[in-house]
Every structure is written in structure tokens, then in C-alpha cells.
Amino acid sequence: MEHIIKNGIVYDPLNEVNGEQMDICIKDGKIVDSVSEDANVTDASGQIIMPGGVDPHTHIAGAKVNVGRMIRPEDSKKDAESLAGIKRAGSGFSVPSTFMTGYRYAKMGYTTAMEAAMPPLLARHTHEEFVDTPIIDHAAYPLFGNNWFVMDYLKEGDLDKCAAYVSWLLKSTKGYTIKIVNPAGTEAWAWGGNVHGINDPAPYFDVTGADIIKGLAEVNEMLGLPHPIHLHCNDLGHPGNYETTLASFDIPKGIKVNPKHGSREAVLYATHVQFHSYGGTNWRDFVSEAPKIADYVNKNDHIVIDVGQVTLDETTTMTADGPMEYDLHTLNGLKWANCDVELETGSGVVPFLYSPRAPVPSAQWGVGLELFLLVNDPGKICLTTDSPNAGPFTRYPRVMAWLMSNRYRTDMIENKIHKWAQRKTSIATLDREYSLYEIAQISRSTPAKVLGLSDTKGHLGVGADADISIFNFNPETQDPSADYMAVEEALSNASYVFKDGEIVVKDGAVVNIGIHGRTYWVNSLYDAELEKQVEAEVEKVFKQYYSVNFANYPVQDEYLPRSNPVNGVME
């Protein structure tokens, strides 16, 4: 099947195309140089063309996401869609059902989204939900930061065994990266406590957050993984936590970057940094320290961050940071679900109202935007809302509009939100406005590159997957800064979305679910002998402590309708 998209205005940062009118040719799901005269023609005159969006950090599949759906029938009630054409019915504003998740990403021109927290024991459930999530390519990040084996090997100082274990677990769970959440803290939560900062040891294991970050960052490069360690720092959401954040950022500095696939330059990916940029000692004397965090990112090249922008909605928080969710529950008094995942991790779920009229959410809104506007290089910062934690992913177009329009932000600050946004952050003094090119960076090229997938994702060069989004907004006649509502509307409802070369969205509606999305996972072999030895050790522990049999633990290939392994080291 051949397609040609004619006359669109293209933003493709990885190929340094900035608003040029050009044609895009597609053949057999890939972008090619030219097509025959028989190609289907799509006219994109006066419209924006970008690569398909890439979400590097979201919560869309797996056990805790489903707990979010189950404990919030009121969230489902407020946003339900009935059966329409090829679309199934579904519901959920902040935690949509799986099918609706796929449709809604596609509708905004997003074609790849990564589930950012997969308990290894519950990998099967996560992949089952991927099977029912249409259109988008995806991957899941297994949780390693509070894993007993990891902590044991690090305590013994045996990085080789730790690397062999990580390699085995990534394969067994069909996982993509080393996710670290509140290292040592979630394990402490299993004992009813938490850790404070990076130098507080986990009970029994006696390794600190700093030890875990350092050890796993080294393991990450020993294995040559496509993505750096993916870190959710300690002390999330606590006033004064920026010092912990900066100290955590410094830990992997100096480790040599070594991806076997892709071309990332970072050895650390720090996620939802907005929640980690707070000064003060409590919520009264709280103040934004986003400028210090942004300054660090500007001065260092070993790090890429995502923001976790607060969207000022009623949403559902969900994380493997179990103790943080308990704190949140005691703060807002709303219902709370908690889960302890045996030898691996934990999680919690609590609804949250980021009311624009309330002081703290308004300040958090300002902190997130400060990060976006104060980090100079859009090649170091990704657009996320840590969906649904700071707001649902369906608000990405609104966040983009805020970034492109100082007028939109000023209207928010002056008329719609609490004065803490001005008093506690510097947002009212920042007049930088993102260009469409920079929007394409933070939502396309930067995440694709830091994920190690920029050979086929996040750009429109020859050889890329034909994942393409087209938006009905004419940058030659319309100004996103002035006409921010129009740009938000256009970005919310793509006029066309191509996935693997097929039209899946037309005029803001899903018209075709195409072929199933790829599941990316990392295949590596650190040291065959050592991996066997580690596997035997793990099996022994399984018999003693796990609730499942060792043989039932790994996810079989049958769980991945479209398996896409990415190689790390293979020895």
C-alpha cells in the first residue's frame, strides 16, 4: 500500500525540518523517498505534519491502573463513550478503559505510549491489557528499585550478578527499561515506614536509595540498554525535596553511556520532576525550586527529564510509591487502595482534585511550566503529565497550548487560578513561548531518542515507521500564541493520523484500528553462564517466598501479538 501526503507544513526535529512545506511518501508502513503514481493521495495543504507522538511515561495498563478503574466508578460515569462504528464502547475520564486509551491517544496524534510501572510479578496482567489497547505501540517498565534480588546483589557488591538478574528479568517480563521508584522507600513501606532522602537504608537490606540508583545505573550501561535508568526520585511531593532530587541527579554522573541500540546521550532519565522541585519545609512555607532544577539540567548533559505537568483536573493518582500514596490519602481523606507485591514492589491509588482555585495545585501548575520554560534545550525535556497522576494524557494538547501561548498562561494566572501560582513560583515572569518545532521536540523527537527508538520513531525521515499526525492548524496564517484555543482544538483532534502507514484517525475520529501495536522489550544476554547461575538462585528463593511457581513467572511469547525485541549486549 502506497500513500503520499501532499503540501503539509512539516515539523521533524530529528531531521531538522522546521515548518517546511513538503510531501511525505509511505510504502508498506514505512516512510520512503518516493512512491508510484498509484499512491493514495492525502492533501494536507495548510496543515501541520508531525511524527506520531511518543509518550515516554504514562500509566495505561496493568494491575494498579485497573485498581484505579475499579475504585472509581464515578470517574467512569463522568466520561463514557458508546459504541460508534469500529469503536468499542468505553469509559473513564482519568483512567480510561483499555480500548478508549488506544483511541484517545490516536485521536491526538500519539502513536506510541509507554507504561511506566510494571511490577514484574504482574507483567502478565500488563501485557494482557496491551493486547486490548488498540493502535498504539507500547512497552512496559519493570520496577527494580525495591526488588529483593537487586538489593541483595548490590549489598554484596556483585554488579555482575545484578546485571545478569536484570537481564533475565527484562526478558522474563518482556520489559523495556530499568524503572526505579522511591528506591529503598517502597521496601521500607512494606515495614510500615519510608525513607527520607537518598542516604536512608532500606530495612534489613541495608542499602540506600543512592546505592540502588548508582548500582542500577551501572548495570544499565553494562547491559547496553536502549533507555537510561528511569528514575522516580525519593521524597515525591514533599516540600523541600529538591535537594534530594539534585543529589539523585548527581549519582550517575560520570558513568559512560553505552547503548547497543539507539543514540541516547543520557545515563539518567528522571521522571515527573515537577513533583520533585519543591522548596520550603511544609505546605505553608513551600516555594518552587524549579529554577534550580532547570539550571542543573541546563548545565549537565547526562540527564533528560519529563515534567509531570499538573493540568488542574480531578484525576486519579497511582504509583509504585506506596508510602507517598498513604501520605496523600491522609492529606485529602479520599479513598485509598494499597498493594504489596511480594519481593518486588508495592503500589497505591488515591483520587485527587487539582482544583484551580486551591493554592497548592495552582503552585504545582506553575512549577511544571517553569521547568518547561527554564530548561533551554527541548532535547532534554519531555512532555508528560505522568498520566493520570498530574492529569490525564488527554490534556497534552492543552499543555502544548500553554507552552505556546503566554496569553493563555496569563489568562490562567490572572483569572482562573489561585494566586499561589504567582506567589510561590516565577511562572508569571516567564514570557518564553514554545514554537511548533519545539513542541514536536518535547512530544516526539526527544522521547524517541531517549528511549533509544529514534531509528524508527519520532521522525519522518526515510526508514521511519509511517506514524504520522496531521493537524488542521495553519502556522502560516494562524498564530498559536494568539489563537491558543484553536491550536488546542486542532491538537486534540488530528485531521489525520497514520499508524504504520494506514489511516487510523480522520477528522478527529478513529476510523480504523489498523494492525496491533508493537510491544517493545529488551533482549540482552550479559553472561550466559552467570545468568543460569542467577536463575538457579532466583528459583530457590521462589520456592521459599513467592506465591507463584517459578515456571509460571515468565511471560510467554503468546502474550505479545506483535513482539518487537530491542537488543542490548549479547554475549
Next chain:
Amino acid sequence: MSEIILTPKEQPQVPLEANTITPDSFAGKNIDEISNIAIWNGNKQFRLSEFFDVQGESAENPSEIKIIIDGDIYNTKRIGQSMTAGEITVKGNANMYVGAEMDGGKITVEGNVGSWAGQDMKGGELTVLGNAGDYVGSAYRGDWRGMSGGLITIHGNVGNEIAEYMLGGKMVIKGNVAIMPGIHMNGGLLIIEGNVVARTGGEMKGGTIVVKGVIDEFLAGFKYLGVERNIEVEGEIIEGAFYKFKGDLATKGASGIVYAAVAGNGHIVPK
């Protein structure tokens, strides 16, 4: 007031979803158009006239419309859901969700109703002359923001967990109540003229519950404050002598009030 009379035909085995039977949806339509209003039965849509004979006269404005359902609709749900004005009278029984999310106007049911009557009600008046099921004037499942305004009066008995998460408005139960009336209540006034089985005001944080009958078992989380006579609540005087309690102190920062009639409730007062 224009009257529209709906005479029920045989009730289907699968409940009818009648959220389109409101003055709001009838307003501005003639009788033919009203007869053709869509109504769900199971997974199929039907016309209203397939389940009701429609007669009478409509009006432009919902506040000028009175709908009379002249018979028993025991298997019809969601009568008057989300209505904002006008009147509905049901001359028989009705099923679940009568007056759910109601914001104004008046509903009177002469028989009994199912559960969830007046769920998430915001305004208006809902009167049931018979009994009601569970969850009268409660929140939507999972939500922590329940009935916020209006008046519900049930002349008969009711089931469990009425006024759950109530925030405002008033509810009067003239008969008896099963367990957990006013559970998680945060505001508003609940008056129970009959008896309560147990757990009045469990985990309530605000609002007022007045029980004129006997509470069989009371919760330990309430602090006894003494006897008050001719109490004043939400601007009205309720005559008689009442034991006054504050709670449910099992919940942080709770300041709900329960009044229990002195007559018959001596057993719930600390010795």
C-alpha cells in the same frame, strides 16, 4: 399547568430506562412527538408509545408541565432523572433511581419505589407515599459527594445506607430505617421519625441526624453531649427532648450531630 397523562401498558420483564420521562424532555413537543421519544429497554431502543398511552397537552416550558403516570410502573427506572422543573406524579409503584440527579421541580410517587431514589439530588422535591429501598438520597457509587440540595420525604419505611455522603438539603423518613442511615454524611439534615436498627451516622463528619423513634444499637464513636429540648436545626424547631451526640469520632475532624429522642433511647446513653 398542562397535564400529560401516561397510561402504562404491560411492564416489560427487563426494566425500562425512563430517564426521558421528564418535563424537560417533553417541553416544546406535541403529543405525537412525545409518543415518539426514545426509551431504552435492555439493549434496544423503543418509542415511548410502545410502553405508554400518551394523552393530554404539552407546553413550551418544563415548569408548566405536569406528567401523570396513571398506573403501576414497578419495572420502570429513572423516572424524573435530572429534571429541573415541572411535576411528575406516579399513581402506583416505581423502580430504582426515581428523581436521581434531580435539580428542581416535584415528583410524587403514590406507591413504593426501588433503591437509589433521589441519588445525587441537587434540588426540588421528591415525595414517596409508600416505602423506598436502599440508598435513598445517596451518592453515585464510589463518589464521595452525595445529595447536595432539595427535599426528600418518604412516608413509609426505607432500607440501608440512606443519605450516604449527604452534603446538603433535607430528608424526612416517616417510617422505620434499616442500618447505617447518614453513613459518611458531611452536611444537610436527616430526620427519621420511626426507628433505626443500627449504626446511625457511621463515619459522619458533618450534618445533623434527628431520630424521633428508637435506635436499637448505637455506635461507640459518638460523644454524648447531654439532653436538649425543642432543638433548632437548619432554622426549624423540632419539639421534644433529645439526647445530643457528636461524631463519628472514628473519623478525623468529625463534627456531625445526632439527636435521639429521650423516650425509648435511654439504653444508648453512657451510664
